[in-house]
Amino acid sequence: MNLHMPVPDIDARTLAIVNELKGLEGPLLPILHEIQAEFGYVPEDCLPVIARELNLSRAEVHGVVTFYHDYRRHPAGRHVLKLCQAEACQSMGSDAVAAKVKALLGIDFHETTEDGAVTLEPVYCLGLCSTAPAAMLDGEVHGRLDDDAIADLVAEARR
Amino acid sequence: MTVTIFVPRDAAALAVGADRVAKAIETEIAARGLDARIVRNGSRGMLWLEPLVEVRTDHGRIAYGPVRPADVASLFDAGFLEGGAHPLCHGPTHDIPYYASQTRLTFSRCGVTDPLSIEDYRHYQGLTGLTKAISMTPAEIVSQVTDSGLRGRGGAGFPTGIKWKTVMDAAGPQKYIVCNADEGDSATFADRMIMEGDPFVLIEGMAIAGIATGATKGYVYIRSEYPHAIKTMDEAIRIARQNGMLGPSVLGSAYAFDMEVRSGAGAYVCGEETSLLNSLEGKRGIVRAKPPLPALQGFLGRPTVVNNVMSLASVPVILDRGPEFYRDFGMGRSRGTIPIQIAGNVKYGGLYEVAFGLTLGEIVEKIGGGTASGRPVKAVQVGGPLGAYFPVSMFDTPFDYEAFAARDGLIGHAGITVFDDTVDMLKQARFAMEFCAIESCGKCTPCRIGSTRGVETADKIARGIEPEKNKVLLADLCNTMKFGSLCALGGFTPYPVMSAMTHFPEDFSPAPVVEAAE
Ligand SMILES: Cc1cc2nc3c(=O)[nH]c(=O)nc-3n(C[C@H](O)[C@H](O)[C@H](O)COP(=O)(O)O)c2cc1C
Ligand code: SF4
Ligand code: FES
Ligand code: FES
Numbered sequence: 071m072n073l074h075m076p077v078p079d080i081d082a083r084t085l086a087i088v089n090e091l092k093g094l095e096g097p098l099l100p101i102l103h104e105i106q107a108e109f110g111y112v113p114e115d116c117l118p119v120i121a122r123e124l125n126l127s128r129a130e131v132h133g134v135v136t137f138y139h140d141y142r143r144h145p146a147g148r149h150v151l152k153l154c155q156a157e158a159c160q161s162m163g164s165d166a167v168a169a170k171v172k173a174l175l176g177i178d179f180h181e182t183t184e185d186g187a188v189t190l191e192p193v194y195c196l197g198l199c200s201t202a203p204a205a206m207l208d209g210e211v212h213g214r215l216d217d218d219a220i221a222d223l224v225a226e227a228r229r
Numbered sequence: 230m231t232v233t234i235f236v237p238r239d240a241a242a243l244a245v246g247a248d249r250v251a252k253a254i255e256t257e258i259a260a261r262g263l264d265a266r267i268v269r270n271g272s273r274g275m276l277w278l279e280p281l282v283e284v285r286t287d288h289g290r291i292a293y294g295p296v297r298p299a300d301v302a303s304l305f306d307a308g309f310l311e312g313g314a315h316p317l318c319h320g321p322t323h324d325i326p327y328y329a330s331q332t333r334l335t336f337s338r339c340g341v342t343d344p345l346s347i348e349d350y351r352h353y354q355g356l357t358g359l360t361k362a363i364s365m366t367p368a369e370i371v372s373q374v375t376d377s378g379l380r381g382r383g384g385a386g387f388p389t390g391i392k393w394k395t396v397m398d399a400a401g402p403q404k405y406i407v408c409n410a411d412e413g414d415s416a417t418f419a420d421r422m423i424m425e426g427d428p429f430v431l432i433e434g435m436a437i438a439g440i441a442t443g444a445t446k447g448y449v450y451i452r453s454e455y456p457h458a459i460k461t462m463d464e465a466i467r468i469a470r471q472n473g474m475l476g477p478s479v480l481g482s483a484y485a486f487d488m489e490v491r492s493g494a495g496a497y498v499c500g501e502e503t504s505l506l507n508s509l510e511g512k513r514g515i516v517r518a519k520p521p522l523p524a525l526q527g528f529l530g531r532p533t534v535v536n537n538v539m540s541l542a543s544v545p546v547i548l549d550r551g552p553e554f555y556r557d558f559g560m561g562r563s564r565g566t567i568p569i570q571i572a573g574n575v576k577y578g579g580l581y582e583v584a585f586g587l588t589l590g591e592i593v594e595k596i597g598g599g600t601a602s603g604r605p606v607k608a609v610q611v612g613g614p615l616g617a618y619f620p621v622s623m624f625d626t627p628f629d630y631e632a633f634a635a636r637d638g639l640i641g642h643a644g645i646t647v648f649d650d651t652v653d654m655l656k657q658a659r660f661a662m663e664f665c666a667i668e669s670c671g672k673c674t675p676c677r678i679g680s681t682r683g684v685e686t687a688d689k690i691a692r693g694i695e696p697e698k699n700k701v702l703l704a705d706l707c708n709t710m711k712f713g714s715l716c717a718l719g720g721f722t723p724y725p726v727m728s729a730m731t732h733f734p735e736d737f738s739p740a741p742v743v744e745a746a747e
Contacts (some may be wrong), residue, residue, distance in 0.1 A: 095529060096491075098511025103453075103492055124511075136370060137513040138494035140453055156415035157610055158646045159572035160660070162601070194614075194664065196454050197418035199572065199644070200276035200578030201241050209456045213244030 111142035147189040156201035232265040235283040239272035253301040268658035271426015273340035274580030286312040298434030307417035339426035358545030374575040376552035378564025394441040395524040399532035404444035414613025416572040416644030420538035424458035428465035439486035447488030497668040532651035558584035575645035590624030604649035612641025613722035618727035654733035659687035661725035676719025
């Protein structure tokens with residue numbers, strides 16, 4: 071992900087994505103997903119382009135981006151580690167898992183380590199509730215997190 | 230003859246190392262120069278045994294689990310390609326009591342087949358329901374679904390056939406089938422397992438729904454937390470299209486039906502059907518007031534069936550075996566089978582498909598085997614974050630929509646979370662309020678503001694600040710949310726909160742903080 075991409079490039083890439091997807095019924099979420107996949111977040115500069123091309127107001131696009139937990143307004147770390155904090159994981163000690171991971175990384179939820187390696191986030195259920203406690207690292211799933219697994223996970227995330 | 234080894238590709242199996250196990254097996258096959266191949270199947274649902282590796286032998290499929298990569302060499306040494314004895318061996322998969330005692334109708338193929346093999350799908354009775362549907366009139370299909378007694382598995386339990394009839398009777402040049410695969414409830418993963426383990430059954434169910442109602446386009450709205458399900462569904466749809474299961478002429482008939490996957494974006498409320506439709510249209514996932522019903526004015530204002538994955542995936546077997554066959558399972562007005570998802574602090578966690586009517590106690594103690602920690606069970610939450618907490622004294626409640634409603638609970642999407650005696654129920658009540666505050670769509674004040682007040686009030690009780698007054702306040706807040714919310718997020722959050730307060734009062738009277746002596 072290039073954080074210093076000049077605005078004209080963002081415009082051009084956004085336009086290409088919008089043009090590719092705007093024929094869908096209800097194209098906005100697919101477009102935003104694609105933009106986030108491309109840039110790692112949804113840059114503010116994309117919004118006017120999307121609004122213009124889809125005939126929406128900028129406020130409408132902004133409203134959609136901010137409604138959904140998935141869309142980032144700022145770049146994340148190189149890795150995103152999501153720890154499940156929902157009930158089934160709670161019953162298997164997800165609180166303690168979170169405390170350990172936070173201590174190992176030296177950050178809280180919604181923060182990124184200073185070296186830009188890891189962003190830590192809570193998530194409410196990954197559908198891995200019978201192999202709890204569960205986590206997801208960049209789309210890879212992890213379950214039955216004991217101390218060894220937590221250490222491995224954090225080491226992997228730090229890379 | 231080439232031996233077939235099965236290593237699941239289900240996300241729960243992957244989460245506990247199935248890919249690494251598959252790799253170790255591959256390495257071992259190569260090193261030993263053996264004639265064997267690996268099939269990546271779905272999960273059998275015995276999740277405590279994952280990764281559950283199976284070998285096809287003359288005596289059926291033999292199960293080994295949970296297998297770690299380090300166990301693989303010893304499995305080969307023990308002759309596991311011929312079903313050899315090993316400490317991890319459980320004998321024939323079909324004879325494992327957890328599996329043998331189920332009634333697998335919706336999940337008949339899950340874990341058995343290669344999820345993306347249309348040949349496997351046909352071989353195990355796939356497409357027979359759709360083939361029969363094509364030979365019927367739409368009205369006949371709808372009446373079969375109605376007669377089966379199938380009720381929506383997404384939570385509300387609305388009769389599926391009646392919903393379909395409304396859409397069938399609605400006029401409109403374009404109608405839609407929208408599959409709700411948002412599955413946000415904790416303790417639920419049945420939808421995920423079917424999408425990863427037998428995706429064609431969902432496609433078949435949606436195609437039947439399309440033919441019955443006159444809808445030619447379908448969408449599966451899958452939560453973004455399920456990347457494996459999204460990928461498998463995408464591939465399955467492509468394969469179904471190539472094989473004429475989808476497209477301008479479904480299985481060579483005069484009916485057209487096609488579908489695509491859409492990914493959610495991390496909002497729990499988008500599981501609510503009208504919020505989901507707004508999201509699919511590219512809007513904020515705000516809940517719509519009903520009426521108009523989605524059946525009449527749904528996606529883009531057009532007639533739309535919104536059904537849960539399980540509802541749609543149960544239709545093929547109903548059409549194949551007939552409505553009476555399905556209806557004969559179950560109790561009261563809860564007909565057929567229900568895939569119960571047993572999760573949390575439980576010894577034998579997994580998916581257990583069975584006729585309605587088992588008691589909660591049988592599910593937790595007999596099938597689930599009690600807690601994983603070995604400590605006593607204290608509470609069981611049924612139906613996800615909007616479901617009530619049940620104490621052991623209510624374990625006689627049968628798994629049935631009406632029986633749970635009569636006890637101020639719900640079965641929802643049939644997920645069960647077991648907690649041992651270390652759980653603090655005040656903390657659980659606080660979490661229910663916090664979750665509602667995080668996920669509220671913001672339309673109703675009681676849901677948006679009430680939940681935040683609820684968190685603060687629970688915190689005061691925990692700190693011993695005017696506990697009696699604050700308990701009354703918490704109950705008042707619940708009452709306001711229950712009656713002043715448009716949808717079940719605000720409306721049902723009181724279930725976990727009130728059940729925790731009612732059944733576990735001791736956790737709401739924390740020992741008063743002892744002040745240091747003056
Ligand atoms: C907050 C909230 C979340 C919901 N989440 C889901 C869900 O994840 N999956 C689902 O199928 N239904 C969910 N529902 C129920 C749907 O609104 C709707 O009843 C269901 O999709 C209808 O399909 P069915 O009749 O096949 O159950 C939810 C409802 C609410 C209020
Ligand atoms: S109850 Fe909550 S989630 Fe439901 S419509 Fe109202 S504000 Fe939105
Ligand atoms: S509750 Fe954690 S994975 Fe479902
Ligand atoms: S979904 Fe049932 S009341 Fe809103």
